[in-house]
Amino acid sequence: MASRATPPSRTAGGGGRARSAKRALLSTESSPYYRIWVLTNVTGKPFGLRFGERFDLNLTEWRVLLTVADKPGITAQTLSDFTGLDKMSVSRVVRKLESQGRLARENSEADRRSFHLSLTDEGWAVYGEIAQAAIKREAHVYASLSESELKTLHQLLGKLLLQARNDPTGDEPNE
Template sequence: MPVETRPDHAPLELEHFLPYRLSILSNAVSQGIADEYQRRFDLSMTEWRVMAVLARFDGLSAREVAERTLMDKVAVSRALARLVESGRVNRGTHDGDKRRSVLGLSEAGWQVHDEVAPMARARERELLAKLDAEERDWLMRILDKLQPVDQP
């Protein structure tokens, strides 16, 4: 039985709502590669994103990783704990200051990164191949415009 619609309760048409569509697309794209590295390396999506950030920006704190990824601090903290425990991330102190830890990929972390990164790049190439050169240029320009200003 259809729900009666009232003018003061117009439903949000999610299929046309940009944040929802971007979220669905992001999840689908990310999950496409995540299935493989989860199976091969017992690595969660959050853990991989943390590793990718640390590969690009060595010596960050957990807070800085969370800021760069816009991920929940608790999720980043859990991912880091698991990565440190598995030996994929090293945790040190910043100039001997025990209040601030710095993080970096270990040798084992780099080995995983160096296998997963090419898989991620290949998936990106497959996805972008669906667009012509002009569409790819426009997509990058649009993403740059929509990127939060305070995002590092």
């Protein structure tokens, strides 16, 4: 992650005296990781206003619906691994979506402790409406990129995701 020291914070009306000699280790302007996080938040922000209350659905629940629609039969464990969500969050979301009649669980024949997830007709109806808006939102965000830039972005994000998954604990090797 790129970092750059920032000037010390100033006190309001303090005559320009530094409040602290400490400096930030990470720059919000030059850290790609931070900027990806902000982009995710900014692009997802309209979701709550447009769909949250109407469908009693938060952004994480939508993302689980999206993933199950794209990967029918996915297990909760694989869903957790694929999305990076912790097992408890996935379990909570699955229970809620199931209670809303949007998600169905089917026991796995291979492992009785595991189950496969799929959307119900109600789940597909909600998915269909939100997915149409998501496609338009993505197109708007990507409109500033050329086809070549978009292809490069997808390739780079894939490489970064693979690298992050190779070290899921975030531990760096000792040097």
